[in-house]
Amino acid sequence: MAKKSISAQAKKPNVFMRIGMFIKQIVDEMRKVVTPTSKELFFWALAVLVFVLFLMAIVTGMDLGLGKLMLWMFG
Template sequence: MAKARNTEKAAKPNVFMRIGLFIKQIIDELRKVVTPTSKELFGWSLAVFIFVLFLMALVTGMDFGLGELMLKLFG
């Protein structure tokens, strides 16, 4: 029974080995990243900018509309 515990402990890597493995996996994943072209970067940036403007307009409209509704209901 005592030998089984020792083999379990030996099979489990220590903290520093796990941190090293984690960093190695991060580096491996970063090697897979593809840098966008300037055209793609501009297109996605424009899409995000338009989406944010749309959400700002939506929230502003809801804020104004609900504010007016509350003024009419409660006076």
């Protein structure tokens, strides 16, 4: 009598069960999400705004500096 392989015995659940399990896992993860308070939200938004402005200043400075360098080099 032939033995069944382990992979044949461990059959995957059907597509609908996998979709259902996926949705259940999403809902379980969403329950772990903590909504920030308005104070936390304000300070995080402010931190992001300051960071974006800082990066904009760096990129603007590099653009102007490299532009002047190219004009000086190639006239």
